[in-house]
Amino acid sequence: MTYNAIKLAAYQPTGEIPWPVHIMRVPAELRAALEELYRSGLPEHLAKSTRTFPIRSLNALLPLAAPDVLSVGRRVSIEDDVPWLYSLQPVDADLIRDLIGIWSLGLKGDAACREEADRVLDEVPLAWEERPLDLAQAAVGPGGTAEPADHVYPLLTAFIARQIRLKADLSSGNGDRLAFMESPWRGRAAELVSWPPRQGLPEEPDSWFSYVIVLSVQTLPFQPTFRIHVRTGVRRWVTSTGSQGLVYTAGRSVSVYLATTTAWPGMADVRSRLAVHRLRYDAKAAQHVWHSIDQHELLPHASLIRSPVDAADLSADPLKHLTGSGEVRAAIPYSTSMGRHTVGAGLMAGDRVPFLEGIDQVVSEVLERVGARCRVELPDRPTNHQSRPTFSTKLSKEERDRRSEEEKSRRKAEAAQTRRAALRSVLSSGTFTARVLWQDPATRDALVQGLCDVLGLMPMDASEAETLRWSTSEIEVVLGLACSGDLCGGLDVDVNRPSRANVDQAVQARRTAAALTFRHSAADAAVVEIDRVFKSAHLDPKFAIRLGSADAGVLTQFVQTAEQGSALAKNRSHRAQQAWLDLLRQLGAARLPLPPLYDRFGGDIQFIAVWAVNRQRRSLINSRLWRPIAIKYQPRSTQPITGWRDDIRQWTPYREFLLWLAQDAQAGTPDDDLEESEGEPEGQRTGRWRLEDRQRETMSFIRPLLSAQRGRPTVLLVHAQNLRSDWPWISNTNLIPDRLDAGDGEDVPVALWDAGLRVVRVRDSQRDATPQHYGADGNHGLPMGLWRELSIPENRLYYSTGERAATGSNAAIGARREGVRVTASKREIIDTGTPAYNPNLLEICVTACQEGDEPAELASLAHQLRYAPELDKWLTLPYPLHLAMKAAEYATPIAAD
Structure with a gap:
């Protein structure tokens, strides 16, 4: 189906949005005392230039202690009279005072400064003031871009999130009405998480997940009104442990979402907001512990969670805590490094559109949804794009299949010839010399076959050869084959007690060994097999091998395989071809996109x-x-x-x-x-x-x-x-x-x-800078194209969408994360484990062009590329x-x- 427009999950204010909030400021005397305490613990050269205190670590405690606090000021420690806390209602000042006192224990100041800070903290009044704020307040900059007031970013999103939680009628694919909780602020965005967590497949213990809604304030270049972007997705939860019986975190700290059934004195609505702690792995203790700000001494005195959760027990049995053991339910977000998860990534199209329509009914009471974006009628693809061949339906199926195979073979041979010619152009010697360092003979054979496929060479048996040679009309190809031996093994580092000196020594030794290995080969590039996953980054040799090969003037590409039978080994042939294509890219010999509008801007642009x-x-x-x-x-x-x-x-x-x-x-x-x-x-x-x-x-x-x-253009x-x-x-x-x-x-x-200069700025969906979208013509697909708003004269802003990624190619438009989908042929399908395609937009802003230029054509160039x-x-x-x-x-x- 061809779509002519897309809808955006974005809203904009049309007038003032008054909202009474409570504000607390840091008294100047307390600010000065904390600054002096902090400076007294710094080296002299830093103390002289420091005029602040570490407000970030103090702010990190607030989601644990005061969930009704919606936001914190980020520049409190370096500017006077800046609001620090924003809350819907006053939070007990004694709680805030105790929190500052506990936090100040971590400052390494001298005794006299600490005594003075404690005195000031005890005596200075911490007062809340009620103040009506306009959540749509904004100015307009010199370029015509909206500049929202600082309080708009956290408070407007928190306000809209609360309206959605209280009023929106949202349901899962199996018809269950969903309840949401607010999670502590995420930078300058607000987040809702469906709670309690849901089990996507009752027979699968590792299929727990939650729906997620994220709201953020965004500005657009040259647009006088800011927007609210709404992102919908899923968060998958960890339910199992790794080989050592602990949650695998790759040495990083991870968030833990917690909810309690106990009441908290002075809180207005304890069950509406989650608390977030952080879990980290202590290598010396060989177990997980709470992050430094989440230690037991802070619990329950400075936490919403009044019954402390044992970090080691949580990491050893995450499913028990996820399903609600005792008064606290704890959930650890899943990441792909933790292994396989039964629930597929992303939110399905059949969920996203009903979610956005339910959200729209609530948000439209306060904000106006932005209009649809229409297709730009310019070429979408480069001139060398080859679409899928089609043949007359009057032909028999056998004849269509035969012609399709002939066309595939022709295109494959043409692509290989183009690559050989590109290699001849970038390599002055007329010979492409490559090396393969393999660990598994199956990978060696796959890499040899992959090179033959990519360059159109005659297949050869590599089982007994150390060097293979091919001669073509464009270039000579020489391929050296060798078992990598110890070169690709783990670095000689003590994982339990790594030190910078030990790691540097191990890296340098492997770098030297790699340089010696490649220096005698006179190779242009090499593919190196790594046949295992290194759980500890300190052991991974890729870093050192790449440096050593570069010392020898050799480009490297790694191909990752694993034990026989794994997913990595099963698609070995495909990964081998991709490794060679990546190497050709590094050599500058890949097939390149040729934009059809190339000649519009002065020829050789x-x-x-x-x-x-x-x-x-x-x-x-x-x-x-x-x-x-x-x-x-x-x-x-x-x-x-x-x-x-x-x-x-x-x-x-x-x-x-x-x-x-x-x-x-x-x-x-x-x-x-x-x-x-x-x-x-x-x-x-x-x-x-x-x-x-x-x-x-x-x-x-x-x-x-x-x-x-x-x-030059x-x-x-x-x-x-x-x-x-x-x-x-x-x-x-x-x-x-x-x-x-x-x-x-x-x-x-x-x-x-x-x-001759033009400037084009692109912005992707990082931090929700661009909104989610879907087709506006009824079927809600995710079409490819270049889009613009027709109502804006002299438009400089465009959106680019591409075709679906391979990971989401099997996600049907009507698929949902839960429930059974019935196809037109009456087949029943469960899509819980199918990865979804996340609808990301690329914003293309033509910021500077020359007189007579058409901005849409410049945007189309960027889109085609x-x-x-x-x-x-x-x-x-x-x-x-x-x-x-x-x-x-x-x-x-x-x-x-």
Whole structure:
């Protein structure tokens, strides 16, 4: 079915929304005392520059102690007279006072400062004030973008969530009416969780889940009204343990949702809100414990949960606590690293639309639903897209099948020839030399066959050979085969007591071994088999192998297999082909999307994607790293994919760029003077992580990059969530149509910067920045296309949707998470275990174009570049941004591939 419009799960205010709330501020005297206590425990060089205290850890306790508190101010510790707590009704001030006292015990200050802080805390009044607030309050920025007041983000979503919980009539697929509870604030969004948890399949003990509704306030570039986005989904719960009899958390802390049947003095509606604790694994104790702010000494004095839950018992028997043992019901959210879950991921289409219609009846009392978006009548796919062949129904089935197979064979041979020609273009030697390091002979054979399929080579027997050779009219192919031996085994690290020195030594040893292995092969690239899953990241050798191979000038791609019979082993052939296709991408020899509107903007147009590599978390195996990178895509060039080496300010072939990134990332890791205190505001952090330093360095990167392109038609592609912190100009509130700010002091018309430059910013569904959607023509499918709002003159804002991902291809439009679905042929189907397709939108904003340009055509270019012929599927981002994101793997080599 062809859809001409889509509906968005988004709403906007049409006037004021008054709501009386209670506000508490941190008294100035108490703020000063806490700041002094905190500073007295810092090293002298940090104490001099610190004018704050760690409010984040204090705020983290509030969901445990005061569930009626809807939101907290984020800048209380560095600004005077800023509201701290927002609540529907006053929460007992003594509870807040006790909470601050318990939290302050974790500050490492001197005795005199602690005594003074305790005195002030005992004597200073903590008072609530009632204040009516307009939940729709917003200003309009210079670019015409709405700027909601700070209180709108948490309070409007909390208000709407409460209306949905109290009034919405929502039912599951089997007809059960659903009840929801509010969970503590999630950043600046509100969340509802269906409670108690539901068992999707009564005969399956591991099929427990809940429905989830998330509401968030979002702004749109150049739009004077903000929006509320509504996301619906499912949260699957952990019910079983791993091989060691504990919940597998991969060494991370995990959330635990808890509800109690006991009353809490002074609380208005204890059963309407959940509490959230965090569970972590203590390697020394070899068991799970509560996170530092959730220790037993805080319970029940600073928690909604009056009967403490034993962390070790919860991790050993999560199902017992999930089904409501005693007065407390506890649920641990499931993640894919924890193994298989009986309930499929995502919310089914048959649930989503009824949910949104039920929500719409409630939300429409306060907000107006945004209008449908109509299809843009421009090409959706690149010129080299090949649709599924169709044949006349007058032909017999046998004849149609025969012609279909002939067409598949023809296309396969054509694709292989294109890849061989691309390899010849990017490799000056005329020979493609590759290596396979295998651990299982079945994987070796699959990889040899995969290379033959990808490049159209004659199949060969690899069982006795160490080297295989092929000769084609385009290129010579040499493939070395070797058992990897100990190279792919776990790193020599003590898992129970890992140290930075031990890990560094193990990584360096394996890196050296990998470099020696590859240095004598003169290979261009290699596929390396890893035949096991490393439960501990400290043992995973991929990180070290990739660095060592880069030292030897060899690109690497890993293929993951597992014990015989597993899902990874069963699709070995497919994974082998994908490994070679990924290697060709790294070499710059993949089949590329060719947009049909290529000639509309001055002929040989080029696309430049800027990406910020930003690994904030420091661990034993990974140093922290931040740096901007850029990729250029020229579809008709002999070197269509190049990377910007900012050290020499030149474009280099993609393969050379990746190898340089791996080596330069290690040489330039800014790990010195990075120690920072929790309470230090981002703008005052030391070293390269200080926000203004990152912004300054980003501008120093972008200015010469753009200057080098002057005189050529160029489309600059940026990803909002990735780059806006480092390039503030691309954030919604700073954008002004057809102007550019490259850090020169003020924005200028883009035509003055370069008459050939255009800027397109994309934004995906991270943090619900784009709304969910469905087809508006009655059947509620998820159509592919480019969409716009017809009522907006000179529209700059478009939405791009792709075809379904393979993981959701089996989800029918009428499928529901619960109940039995009857098909047109009277078949009964249960879809509980079927993965759903999550309807993600990509927002395309044409922020700057030249006189005479049609913004819809630029948006269509970005939309067409989401299709990857080599992968035969739609990418999350346009191809140049996808390449930049993948290049970051070489700048930030990580344990998990």
